Amino acid sequence: DVKVTQSSRYLVKRTGEKVFLECVQDMDHENMFWYRQDPGLGLRLIYFSYDVKMKEKGDIPEGYSVSREKKERFSLILESASTNQTSMYLCASSDKDSLNTEAFFGQGTRLTVV
Amino acid sequence: GNSVTQMEGPVTLSEEAFLTINCTYTATGYPSLFWYVQYPGEGLQLLLKATKADDKGSNKGFEATYRKETTSFHLEKGSVQVSDSAVYFCAPYILTGGGNKLTFGTGTQLKVEL
Numbered sequence: 747d748v749k750v751t752q753s754s755r756y757l758v759k760r761t762g763e764k765v766f767l768e769c770v771q772d773m774d775h776e777n778m779f780w781y782r783q784d785p786g787l788g789l790r791l792i793y794f795s796y797d798v799k800m801k802e803k804g805d806i807p808e809g810y811s812v813s814r815e816k817k818e819r820f821s822l823i824l825e826s827a828s829t830n831q832t833s834m835y836l837c838a839s840s841d842k843d844s845l846n847t848e849a850f851f852g853q854g855t856r857l858t859v860v
Numbered sequence: 861g862n863s864v865t866q867m868e869g870p871v872t873l874s875e876e877a878f879l880t881i882n883c884t885y886t887a888t889g890y891p892s893l894f895w896y897v898q899y900p901g902e903g904l905q906l907l908l909k910a911t912k913a914d915d916k917g918s919n920k921g922f923e924a925t926y927r928k929e930t931t932s933f934h935l936e937k938g939s940v941q942v943s944d945s946a947v948y949f950c951a952p953y954i955l956t957g958g959g960n961k962l963t964f965g966t967g968t969q970l971k972v973e974l
Contacts, residue, residue: 750903779962788966789904789949836903840962847953848894849962851903 749773752837752852759859765824767855769837776842778820779849780804780812783834795820827859863887866950866965873940873972881935881968883924883950891952893917893926893933896964898947907935907948940972 791804908917913928
């Protein structure tokens with residue numbers, strides 16, 4: 747079975763903390779993505795990466811950064827967590843681009859910033 | 861830019877009712893079109909896809925037809941079950957080279973009752 751694994755299902759962090767969300771995929775995929783999911787807003791793309799050490803801003807990158815030092819791992823970093831970053835975070839990966847490319851998702855990390 | 865519009869939910873149906881969830885998109889070029897489903901407490905998974913005009917994607921009794929002339933990809937099922945209760949996301953996907961964003965609609969929640 748193909749797998750995208752997020753390091754935590756639930757996290758509670760304090761305002762101002764530096765937060766790391768980790769994602770690992772075992773499918774040797776080129777592309778990896780970080781989304782946040784909020785009620786009424788659907789999935790919004792934060793950052794994506796199409797190769798090791800490459801990153802591209804998505805639609806809402808402010809307040810976030812990412813790291814991709816190895817092909818299988820894509821980390822999302824909240825430099826100084828704020829309450830408006832309380833959300834469900836979803837990681838996804840997909841193979842080298844083709845018209846049939848399917849994205850595979852992790853189970854999500856529900857982050858609460860207090 | 862690319863965007864997608866889905867009908868708002870929640871949609872509440874009785875078991876065995878007919879389902880339609882509308883999806884229209886705007887895109888430069890000719891995207892592949894996907895429907896993803898998110899069951900409670902899980903990440904997203906691919907439901908069906910179509911990669912060119914007039915193609916019909918189908919899976920688990922769900923169908924959607926790629927309509928280039930109306931830029932639509934409506935999801936249908938003839939007889940829904942309680943187990944179909946989930947959130948459904950429409951997602952056009954375009955190859956642009958050098959990293960491709962996978963954009964999602966806001967999602968439509970479906971509740972099926974006995």
